[in-house]
Amino acid sequence: MTWHCPNCKQPLEPQQDAWRCASGHTFDRAREGYVNLLPVQKKRSREPGDSGEMLQARRRFLDSGHYQPLAEAICAMLGAGDVQQRDRHLLDIGCGEGYYSRALAASGWPEDRIAGVDIAKAGVRLAAKRQPRAQFAVASSFDIPLADSSVSGILRVFAPGPASELHRVLEPDGVLLDVSPGPEHLWSLKRALYREPRAHQAPAVLEGFELAAEMRCAFTLNLKGREVIADFLSMTPFAWKGDSEARAKLEQQEQLQLEADFLLRKLIGK
Ligand SMILES: [Zn+2]
Structure with a gap:
């Protein structure tokens, strides 16, 4: 796997x-082992991406195992398979x-063949630790600092970014696992917060890819205790959208039962 310089695109x-x-061009390695490959001029704010506080809430929530069924489904679809025999990178x-990266390592992907990028430094720091x-590198999914055809698998959970960049860094016979919200995802939460809730529409298959499996x-999700509920709400878009009074009411509850629903698509490049 070859990382490339975000400034001149030469190998790093x-x-x-x-x-x-x-x-x-030199990029210092942080104490935790990650590298910041985000060109300074491309940062729209001083600390782009999710804030440290949100990431801590996210970490507490994920560590408690609430999303384990999703992690298992991801590992089943991105199976390590013949990873030992071939020089495959993910x-x-x-x-x-780094929750899903750790799950993939636990399922058989060698840790040293896993790379992760995120625009939020606070997240990358936690993952690298x-x-x-x-x-791990701080980088944009709109300008991935990897050479062409350098990975054989990509996992994308709710991340934005153009299909062309994913296509570029993926080997010709590589696999992209694209995870997006399913139609019922957090439906009762939406019903509580919005006057006219709408179900998620399945996104179109990414351009340049074809669907191999879905x-x-x-x-x-059985959320028990105010802290868990608050952590969960802070990692959803509902933390800053919707009816704030209704949200305050939700935060006072001791228990919350919600629908988790995800669509996993295994795509191969055309
Ligand atoms: Zn350079």
Whole structure:
């Protein structure tokens, strides 16, 4: 897997203290092991992406195992398979704090063949701390700092970004697992917060890819205790949208039962 320089697109040489390209662009390796490959001029705000506080809430929530059925479904569809025999690398795009990367490593993907990128430094830092042998970089999914055809698998859970970039970094026979919300995802939460809730529409298959397999993963979330409910709400878009009075009421509840619903699509490049 070859990382490339975000400034000049030449290969980056990962070294202990920093990653360098032939033109002399240097990116320091943080104490936690990740590298910030986001060109300064491309940062729209000082700290783009999810805030540290949101990521801590997300981490607490995921660590408690509420999304384990989704992690299992992802691992089943992105199976390590013949990974030992071939030099296969996996990219977790929009990796956040690394929950799914860790699940994939636990399911058989060698940790040193896993790479993750996210625009939020706070997330990448948390991810890198827990998987020291994987490679994590702060980078945009709109401009992935990897050479063409450098990974054989990509996991994308709710991350934005153009299909062309995913196509570019994926090997010709590589697999993209695209995870998006299913039609019933958090339906009762939406009903509580919005006057006219709408079901998620299945997104179109990404341009340049064809559908190899599709799976729906639906389960019930049983949230118990105000802290868990608050953590969960803060990691959904409902943290800042919808009726604030209704949200305050939800936060006072001791228990909340919600529908989790995800659509997993296994795509191959055309
Ligand atoms: Zn360079």
